[in-house]
Amino acid sequence: MGIKKQLGMGVMTAALGLSLIGGGTYAYFSDNETTNNTFAAGTLDLAVEPTQVIEVDNIQPGESMTRDFELQNNGSLDINKVLLETDYSVIDDQGDNTDDFGNHIEVTFLYNADQLNEVVYETTLAELKNMTPEAVNEEVFMPMLGEDGLESGTGDDLVVEFAFADNGEEQNQFQGDSLNLEWTFNAQQTNGEDN
Structure with missing residues (x-):
């Protein structure tokens, strides 16, 4: 056998070996499965009923009135904190005010309407306006709602007394x-949990 034939046979043997090795890598068993996964975000839905807590005409010094309203958690997540921001504007009828009317309106948060002597927190509108929402939560809502806050699907009645x-x-x-x-x-919301 000549050298050309030997080289030709060697090249063909090598090509056949490579094709068997390459073809052999696809000759194993396999299987696969697909999973369907979902991430659905919960909802926070705080409602206040009624939406107008107080409307008073002809108030005079020394008068007070008590109003109650309900905070409702209509969402799917528990509410940990309720923060309250206060803002107000004064319309000075005569243009003669030397003091902020908000300094003379006292706000008293009460535990419930049946026992008006159980005060949670007392301040003026002017002071409440200057408080941070976190401070209001600590002073007012944590004592009223408890450390657990407002669970999903529940509501809490809150009572407030306003006085001139x-x-x-x-x-x-x-x-x-x-x-x-x-x-x-x-x-x-409350802190998330590991599941």
């Missing part, structure tokens, strides 16, 4: 004035 404080001095500057109060409630 009689400071024993002339308060004529507030005659005809009005104060428009805006409360913004902000719900925050």
Whole structure:
């Protein structure tokens, strides 16, 4: 056998060996499965009922009125914290105010309407406006709602007393004035859990 034939046979043997090795890598058993997975985010849905807590005409120094409202958790997640932001504007009827009307409106958060002497926290609208929402949560909502907050699908009645404080001095500057109060409630979820 000549050298050409030997080289030709060697090349063909090598090609056959490579094709068997390459073809052999696909000759194993296999199987696969596909899983379908879902991540659905929960919801926070804080509602306040009624949406207008108080509307009073012709209030005078020394008068007070009690109002109750309900915080409702209509979402699928528990609410850990309720933060309250207070804002108000005063319409000075005569333009003669030397003091903020909000300093003379006292706000008292009470445990319930049946026992009005159980005070949770007492302040003025002006002080409440300057408090951080976190401070309001610690002073007002944690004592009222408890450390667990507001569970999904539940509600809690809250009672607030508003009073036009009689400071024993002339308060004529507030005659005809009005104060428009805006409360913004902000719900925050509880910490997540490892499942």
